[in-house]
Amino acid sequence: MEFRVKLAIIYYSATGNIAQIAQEMAESAEKAGAEVRLRKVAELAPQSAIDANPAWAANAAATTGTPEATADDLIWADAVIMGSPTRFGNISSQLKQYLDTLGGLWHQGLLADKVYSGFTSTGTLHGGHESTLLALSHTFHHFGGIVVAPGYTHPDKFTDGNPYGTSHHDAGGTAPVDDTTRAAARIQAERVVKFARAISAAHLAA
Structure with missing residues (x-):
């Protein structure tokens, strides 16, 4: 019987783009045979800031049913995909806060030998797509994780143009998540499941 991968998709999304990409990845991974936990990290911004931005407030309302990520979600998972909007070429403070709570698990070696992707x-078009994904991968390396990037392994990745992970350019909020981004998300999720299945099967056979 084929090994069923346990995949945690953990993200922070303000105005909803990251949430949409995460949902696309979750659906694609489930179709590829994975068991998926879709989780958002805790919000740190004050309610006044959220209410002042209609898109932010709408996304907060739309994702009230999405559970918040806990450390247990990482322990449970064979593979983890994390997503964040770019903040000055780096990940958001909300996702960073979640990562900063994982020191105990890291010290016990409980985050190692899992597949990770971002x-x-x-x-903006050149506003930190690659630097954000590379910054996130630094953490994965510290975990002792196995970083699986999509690369240019599918024709659609040449259209998307980012070998480090899925990235979307929303043109300052005027460009919704499109078919190019959704295709890239599907490719990445399927690739993560593929390699997590192979690695987990090898561990079981060892």
Whole structure:
């Protein structure tokens, strides 16, 4: 019987782009045979800031049913995909706060030997897509994780143009998540499941 991969998709999304990409990845991974936990990290911004931005407030309302990520989600998972909007070429403080709570698990070696991958969205065309994904991968390396990037392994990745992970350019909030981004998200999720299945099967056989 084929090994069923346990995949945690953990993200922070303000105005909803990252949430949409995460949902696309979750659906694609489930179709590829994975068991998926879709989780958002805790919000740190004050309610006044959220209410002042209609898109932010709408996304907060739309994702009230999405559970918040806990450390247990990482222990449970064979593979983890994390997503964050770009903040000055780096990940959001909300996702960073979640990562900073994982020191105990890291010290016990409980985050090692899992497959990790990342995705992002930015408001400007050259606003930190790659630097955000590379910054996120630094953490994965510290975990002792196995970083699986999509690379240029599918024709659609040449259209998307980012070998480090899925990234979306929302043109300052005027460009919704499109078919190019969704295709890239599907490719990345399927690739993560593929390699997590192979690695987990090898561990079981060892």
